[in-house]
Amino acid sequence: MAPKMRTRGTTRSLQSSNDEETKTNAHSEDSPLEVGQALRGKRKASGSGNTGKQESSKARKSPERPQYCHWLMKSEPESRLENGIDVKFGIEDLKTLPNQTGCWDGVRNYQARNFMRDMKEGQHAFFYHSNCKEPGIAGVMKIVKESYVDHTQFDKKDVHYDATSKADNPKWSMVDVQFERMLKRFIPLSELKKIHLQHKAKGGSLNGMALFTRARLSVQPLTREEFEFVLSLEDNNPL
DNA sequence: GCCAACGTTGGC
DNA sequence: GCCAACGTTGGC
Numbered sequence A: 001m002a003p004k005m006r007t008r009g010t011t012r013s014l015q016s017s018n019d020e021e022t023k024t025n026a027h028s029e030d031s032p033l034e035v036g037q038a039l040r041g042k043r044k045a046s047g048s049g050n051t052g053k054q055e056s057s058k059a060r061k062s063p064e065r066p067q068y069c070h071w072l073m074k075s076e077p078e079s080r081l082e083n084g085i086d087v088k089f090g091i092e093d094l095k096t097l098p099n100q101t102g103c104w105d106g107v108r109n110y111q112a113r114n115f116m117r118d119m120k121e122g123q124h125a126f127f128y129h130s131n132c133k134e135p136g137i138a139g140v141m142k143i144v145k146e147s148y149v150d151h152t153q154f155d156k157k158d159v160h161y162d163a164t165s166k167a168d169n170p171k172w173s174m175v176d177v178q179f180e181r182m183l184k185r186f187i188p189l190s191e192l193k194k195i196h197l198q199h200k201a202k203g204g205s206l207n208g209m210a211l212f213t214r215a216r217l218s219v220q221p222l223t224r225e226e227f228e229f230v231l232s233l234e235d236n237n238p239l
Numbered sequence B, C: 001g002c003c004a005a006c007g008t009t010g011g012c
Helices: A091-096 A110-118 A189-202 A224-233
Strands: A070-075 A101-103 A124-129 A136-149 A173-188 A219-222
Touching: A070 A136, A070 A224, A091 A124, A091 A136, A091 A173, A110 A173, A110 A219, A124 A173, A124 A224, A136 A189, A173 A189, A173 A224, A189 A224, A219 A224
Parallel strands: A070 A124
Antiparallel strands: A070 A219, A101 A173, A124 A136, A136 A173
16 A cells, blocks of 8 residues: 555545455445435534434435535645644645555545445546645546445544444445546636636526535535536636 | 534635 | 634533
8 A cells, every 4th residue: 555645634545545345345325324415504403414323213215315426525735734644635646646546535524425425436526625825626536446444444543543433334435536637727716716606696507516505525526517617617717 | 302512624 | 823614522
């Protein structure tokens, strides 16, 4: 493996992939849940799901979560220490890994985790730079391995070690991502925000973009329309 | 199951 | 560095 670095909290870190456990498959049934669609308003107390277990109640019957096939994943491109460890991991760092591929570990938020569990091989995700001088979308990556157990949850030395997660029932998952390309130009959050506001007022593709409606989620879904709209901005002049 | 306290995210 | 937004925890 390789280096490892992490991003904050829910965001991720990475290391080269390799699978040790390819078969682990986290997915299992344990499913997830929460949220997805539900969350509408504010978080309802019941939590959204939360902990892996409780959702059981049957409340949710439907395995029906809307099927998304495009994603946005946040990571911090600038150095920042968390428990003495640098969590920096920008798109340039991903390019540096063997095969330009790494595992997106360190996600410790159930909604974000569940979105990763929904990811399918071959789908695309934007690499978003957060908590930095110029936040925004830097490039595109591809999901190259579907969700499996995030080993960092059991590593006491890791920033995202989770003492509450048991080996026989791991809480956290990760996927492997491969760098695909940089955007032709960096699309800053400020520009996306202006467009979002316009679209909210008069209609448009970025009307309900999760980046604004669920700002703190580090792994979020995009509709095809949103994904394509963002890509179309590459050829425009900055707003 | 409710909800106040607490912790984290992440823009600014 | 500040702090608003919001997810999580835990008492009751």
